Amino acid sequence: MTITEIGRQAKEVAGIIGIIGSAKKEEGLKSAAAALLEGEAEILSANQDDVIKATAAGMSQGLIDRLELTPRRIEDMAEGLLAVAALEDPVGEVISMKMRPNGLTIGQKRVPLGVVGIIYEARPNVTADAFGLCFKSGNAVILKGGSDALESNKAIVKWLRTGLSRAGLPENILQLITDTDREKTKEFMRLREYVDVLIPRGGAGLIKSVVDNSTIPVIETGTGNCHIFVDESADFDMALDIIFNAKTQRIGVCNACESLLVHRSVADQFLPLLNQRLLTKSVEVRADQEACKIVKDFVPATEEDWGTEYLDYIVSLKLVDSVEEAISHINRYNTKHSEAIITNDYNNAQKFLNEIDAAAVYVNASTRFTDGYEFGFGAEIGISTQKLHARGPMGLKELTTTKYIIYGNGQIRP
């Protein structure tokens, strides 16, 4: 099948699922979850093919771990679909409705985006997750997974489609692009006629390639060079707990802390305590000259460190003279993801909240909370680091748009 045909098929069913109502979608999600469990053996076997191939090709153990499925992981996927089924359906909500002086009644109603395209890397569980969220919000979805997970994705999609079909729903609600040719991926990114939004999920390279090549509107997700600023008035214990949590609780995620700013006036007292705490997880601290003088374990940072998302047990550190200097440094080097200040000063807290340019700005809490579940959305399709349409964690609502519905009784424009 050509990429254009896939697009056309998606557009065709999008019209239907946008208006079928919550009950039918819930039935489809439950049926898809059941089918996934039924297909377990086949999915595991396909996944083993991927794992063997990836191992032979020298894939790192970390990536193999993300690629490999287990019965438990398949159960998790199925449970994920049931959890999404139980969420409130955003579609159909009339956000506002007002009467104009001429009697026209203008309402703004939440409707599905239409067709959502997702380009992602090796984790096959994204296949079921992304399908669930897009379908629940009334969208058809076209997935393009990484070639390393191709057999796994094929098997997962086959069983999800079987579930849809058993619920009397069109299988083309979910389509997978199985052609791993790069030119085909580029063709997909230019399918503006049929695809309403493209969401890349993966590393910086993938996202850049989508941004550069897509003519479809893109929601950029992902990279997070997140900072924590320890202000003069910070509670040291709180600062140590938050930094330790944000840096080490999970290192490979976009809301992990990558850079620390410390007020110069507390550096002598705070840095040795920080060093002690971070050493318990062997975190390497790449610090400016002055900080290196205070703690011998620190290694000198280069200019490049200020802009680096390590995703590792490494953190950069810089001393600053004021909250203003901290804000200016962060706004220069951050990726507009999540930033935190640790302070007991009211004015500095407010200043930081107002002036930092990022999707999520924290006072006295870990950056690790930037997450659809932690924010109470019950789901997450990704974390937007751009400003258009959605900013921060994206749940079901962010997978919808609106249309104006206007009730008249013969109004014409004077």
Place this chain on the structure above:
Amino acid sequence: MTITEIGRQAKEVAGIIGIIGSAKKEEGLKSAAAALLEGEAEILSANQDDVIKATAAGMSQGLIDRLELTPRRIEDMAEGLLAVAALEDPVGEVISMKMRPNGLTIGQKRVPLGVVGIIYEARPNVTADAFGLCFKSGNAVILKGGSDALESNKAIVKWLRTGLSRAGLPENILQLITDTDREKTKEFMRLREYVDVLIPRGGAGLIKSVVDNSTIPVIETGTGNCHIFVDESADFDMALDIIFNAKTQRIGVCNACESLLVHRSVADQFLPLLNQRLLTKSVEVRADQEACKIVKDFVPATEEDWGTEYLDYIVSLKLVDSVEEAISHINRYNTKHSEAIITNDYNNAQKFLNEIDAAAVYVNASTRFTDGYEFGFGAEIGISTQKLHARGPMGLKELTTTKYIIYGNGQIRP
């Protein structure tokens, strides 16, 4: 100055104007309006240079009319800025704020987009309008106008910047790209590092070029192949009034009606009346075979007509058997702008509202109402025909984004 420098300067001031508060912005807009009036003679003289050049180059009278400024048009621009100054400032509104079970208080706050780029064609009044709306919503703006209006735009921008400066505001809130080289325009479209959104305003060609070349998120505006469906149960007088208004009140605009669908069962009675009414403005009706048999004045339509935005005294017409056929035809050929049904049937009205895929869907009213002023926004930067970020008329609110502000007291993620 290079395009990159312009971008960097805009980004620099964006940080400042995002937080200066409404009063200062109002002062800046008033000062800019006053400066515009002060510069009238210089602006008119620059505009005459453009008009003379355009006339010599053979520009059509219609386009010259759009290009030419008069003292009245300059007053209108200044009044436009004062009207925008008086609108409610969307920036700073906290849309929602909730406490999570762990005590984190998460708010979603409206903030400026940052830097807005606008690429537009010959009308120089857009220069002042776009500046006013972008600045009021806290954004820096980079304008790239059509080369035909270059001297006019330079003069307008010079005086607007003078007004900003007199109010103690940075002039770089407003910058104009004066280099008309195509490569520079392409460079501008790829300035993703500094520009947060790009809004093309103009014909289909301009919009396509921006969509194809931009790496900056784009809001597509403009083209409208708008339909009116006359249902079996329609009130004929109402249908005639609405069609006449939507087709002829102003022909060159995106919310004008371009295509009619008429229920076959009323064609014999309705079409002659329609013909009579449209003949009063010499509207050419390009109709399907069957309709042509009923009214001899109609001319045969081709497949191409169904997809054409005429922007002229021409309308296409097709007979259909049902509301379903009307919906399916519209969803196939429309540009997702504005669509209307004329009916007295409750179920058909609801079906049409639910199933038409467009920014604005009307029952018993003219499509000409799709407009920021008519919708009560007090302003309009354009009409979005895409689904991401904004759909339909865009006012000040659509020139903002949000950020999450999170108040904690030491929370870490378990």
